[in-house]
Amino acid sequence: MVQHSDTRPLTHPSHDGGASAGAIAFIGGGNMARGIVGGLVARGVAPSTIRVAEPVADVREALAAEFGVQVVADAASAASGAATWVLAVKPQVLRGVCEALAPAAAACAPLVVSIAAGISSAQLSRWLGGGAPAIVRAMPNAPALLGAGVTGLYATDAVDADARARAQALLASAGATVWVDDEALIDAVTAVSGSGPAYVFLLAEAMQAAARAEGLAPNAADTLVAHTLLGAARMLIESGEDAATLRRRVTSPGGTTAAAIAVFEAGGLHKLVADAVHQAALRGRALAADND
Ligand SMILES: NC(=O)c1ccc[n+]([C@@H]2O[C@H](COP(=O)([O-])OP(=O)(O)OC[C@H]3O[C@@H](n4cnc5c(N)ncnc54)[C@H](OP(=O)(O)O)[C@@H]3O)[C@@H](O)[C@H]2O)c1
Known part of the structure; x- marks a missing residue:
């Protein structure tokens, strides 16, 4: 199934009336995050609902200036209370990032969308503190930076239909999307469209x-x-x-x-x-x- 566009809303009103529940938190503000954030803003997602955690001050300030999104240096303050997390750091640092976010994951049960190559949902779940968090693994490719990418997506059983639609709409901002129903096939997606x-x-x-x-x-x-x-x-x-x-x-x-x-x-x-x-x-x- 390939979706070239998706008009579903990416953010949802808070169930408890809080301002942050529909927020999307990007952990890592590098190349891929910039491509997806740019696509979201271009599609009309309110920049005030997007937070980016990025340790490099220049990168952070450039994102705020270009897209008007909220930026912070530290991952936990971006992630806290956000309904959707996008893990967009290099795979080598993801374990430490997830372990630091485990208390926030337990507190707000977010939809976790990981774009890290080669990190399984079982690893992510373990590093985030266990349980059965709702995890979507996404494998975009470099043309996502132009909005002309294609992303393979896999959802764990804990991801309900609404969260699945949110993940798809998120990545649709960077191009076409294709779901796979077996996590092992994400390696095939990486080998075909990622590389x-x-x-x-x-x-x-x-x-x-x-x-x-x-x-x-x-x-x-x-x-x-x-x-x-x-x-x-x-x-x-x-x-x-x-x-x-x-x-x-x-x-x-x-x-x-x-x-x-x-x-x-x-x-x-x-x-x-x-x-x-x-x-x-x-x-x-x-x-x-x-x-x-
Ligand atoms: N580029 C692609 O074509 C592509 C395709 C598919 C998937 N991916 C995946 O996308 C992910 C990101 O790739 P990228 O090319 O966007 O990498 P990138 O440009 O290096 O971006 C990662 C960013 O995260 C920051 N970061 C590191 N530790 C952090 C922390 N604790 N909290 C918050 N931010 C932190 C990094 O800062 P520092 O520079 O200080 O480390 C960097 O700015 C990777 O997992 C990669 O496998 C990339």
Whole structure:
């Protein structure tokens, strides 16, 4: 299931009348948090309902100046009383961050959305003090910074329909969303779309080098390649056709494209890509074990 947009409200009135119950607290105000916060504000979420905990003063002040969100240095004061927490720090520091937030988690039972690569919901639950907190693991990718990302989402059993919709709306501000129903598949999402932009950049590098080798000027080569990738991606999304159908449609028998495709196939491109994605998934599992 892919959602390109979601118009559900992200914040909800407080049940007890308190001003903070519908707040979203970002723990970590780095690149990913900035992308999601920017998307939320652009979609009309009130900046006053967004709090960001970020230890670096310059980063914090830039977020406040650009988006008008509330900023603090310390995670617990951002998280306290907020209905939704977005854990957006590096995986290596997440354990310490969660352990420091355990008392607040027990006090306000938030929906916890983690975007940290390779940290399982069981680890998060344990570090947050146990019980069965409502946890959504989200794996966005770098184009989220432009609102053109795609995020894989997994929810634990404790996440009810309303919280699930809130998590989806949160990440929809950064692009498309896809749910998976087995947490192990988050490693596959990481290996496909999380790391995927780098695969496309690698293909772009190779095509640009080949274009130059054929005699095209560097600027021309770069423009031809970048717009070819953009146009092909738009056809994949907008035509409703699958990749194989589109490929066949632009490959005339005996033509120029067919000559190139034959070389890719003789070189084992499908197996090479499958092996590369599998290695990325294995690496994601190994990183999770390292951070335990
Ligand atoms: N970038 C991507 O393409 C991408 C894709 C998918 C998932 N992710 C995940 O997103 C998460 C964030 O990545 P990022 O690229 O946004 O990293 P980032 O730019 O390094 O942002 C993390 C921020 O959190 C701050 N921080 C560290 N400890 C903190 C604490 N105790 N309380 C509050 N803030 C704290 C960091 O400050 P310092 O600089 O002082 O440490 C930094 O500003 C990672 O877990 C990553 O795995 C990223």
